[in-house]
Amino acid sequence: MKFIKQSLAIVLSVFLMARCGNKKTSEEQDDYILKGDTIIVPQESIIAKKIKTETVKEEIYRREMITAGTVKAIPTMYAEIAPPFSGRVLKSYVRLGQEVTPGSPIFEISSREYFNAQKDYFDAKQEFHQAELNLKRQQDLFKYGVGVQRELEEAKTEFETKKSAFFNASAALRIFNINPENIVLGQPLIVTSPIKGRIVDNRIVIGQYLKEDAPPIAIVAELSKVWIIGQIKEKDIRFIHELDGAEIMVAAYPNRKFVGKVYHINEIVDESTRSVQVIIECSNEEHILKPGMYVTVKFTSTPEKTIFVPAKSVLQYNDKSFVFVQTQKGKYIRRYVETSITDNGRIMILSGLKPNEVIISEGAIYLLEAK
Structure with a gap:
């Protein structure tokens, strides 16, 4: 009898719980x-x-994208000065930090190779002048009927040959930024600056003998503008366009920001990093940004x-x-x-x-x- 009562109590409890559960589900569905x-x-x-x-x-x-970048000198505003010929340094015209302009003397060098180049130039110039006079003489003789056609043709050939030799001798000097019209036979070579800028590295030692393949002994750079080289992931490159703005931040000057513009977007993706190089041109009148310096770059896309x-x-x-x-x-x-x-x-x-x-x-x- 007691067992029957317990069984009925269990069945009743299950029934009541089932009714309560159904009621909750109904409320949720409502x-x-x-x-x-x-x-x-x-x-x-x-x-x-x-x-x-x-x-x-x-x-x-x-859209804003932040990446690391490196400061670089603009290639057309940066020149490494090395001796064009082997020789001994006789004189220095500059000091570290000095401002120079195109054509400003940097150092003077005595060189046998330069002397030989000078001699070749003057010899070629003289021979060309003689060939030019001979051609003019043959042309005058032939004009007045006393010249010979064969001698005139030989004079023309000689003139063209000497003209070519003179041109090559002049080019051999001009390639080293030397004006042949201003040289004097036997004078030392004065190496000049090809650009405007400041002497940022000076390793000129008077009396030092330099080989033709010697490394640069002076560097001229114009750093009023610099490039910032940054990297953008290839998935984000569609948001960057030339002339877009960029903000440059430097750890050395945490409270200062520099503003630049996108100058160039590389055409090739770096396969190892899946990124594209972006060049930002940035004003640097105070020369605060130094080549080689690490910076943080924040790119800001065109408003959309x-x-x-x-x-x-x-x-x-x-x-x-x-x-x-x-x-x-x-x-x-x-x-x-x-x-x-x-x-x-x-x-x-x-x-x-x-x-x-x-x-x-x-x-x-x-x-x-x-x-």
């Missing part, structure tokens, strides 16, 4: 109604009080209209992102969207939403189970 693709949330439901909506708006956005939505409004289904769009008061549909970056708790929408549409900005998770 929170929203699913009709096709539309989810209807009654105004009196508990979920309705947890849902917040927001109107989608376009906004002006400037885009859509941002709260991060809470975007949900995931498998590998797809979606939001709930309000079609009418209390009625919502699921809309798949293409997303991009996250910025300050908001996600950029590339496609799937239009301005002035209304979405669930908070509480969308409560509708996640709706199928």
Whole structure:
């Protein structure tokens, strides 16, 4: 008898628990109604009080990308000065930090090879002058009927040969930035600066013998403008354009920012880093930025209209992102969207939403189970 009573008590408990469970499920189902693709949330439901909506708006956005960079001298404003011939340094005309202009003397060198080049030039010049006079004489003789055609042709050939030799001798000097018209046979070679700038490295030693392949003994650089070499990942390169702005920050000057512009975007991707080199030209009138210095570069893209939505409004289904769009008061549909970056708790929408549409900005998770 006692066993029968215990069994009845257990059955009664299970029955009451089942009724309570069914009642809870019924209440949950009443929170929203699913009709096709539309989810209807009654105004009196508990979920309705947890849902917040927001109107989608376009906004002006400037994308920012930060990378490391290195300061470099601009190649056309940087010159390494080395001796064009082997010889001994006789004199220095500059000191470290001195300003120079194109043609300013840097150092003087005595060189046998330079003397031979001078001699070749003067010999070729004299022979060319003699050939020119001989040709003129033969032309005059032939004009007045006392010349010989064969001798005139020989004079023309000789003239062209000597002219070519004179041109080559002149070019051999000009290639080293030497004006043949100003040289005097036997004088030492004065090496000059090819550009305007400042002596940033001076290793000139008077009396030192230098070989023809000796390394540079002076460097001239104009650093009022410099290049910043940065790297951008290939996935972000579409956001960078020439003349876009860039902000330069240096650890040595934490409270100072330098502004530059994108000068060039490399055409080749570095396969090891999957990045593209970007060159920024930056003003450097105070010479604060030094070649070789590490900097931080912040690229700012061209302003563009885009859509941002709260991060809470975007949900995931498998590998797809979606939001709930309000079609009418209390009625919502699921809309798949293409997303991009996250910025300050908001996600950029590339496609799937239009301005002035209304979405669930908070509480969308409560509708996640709706199928």
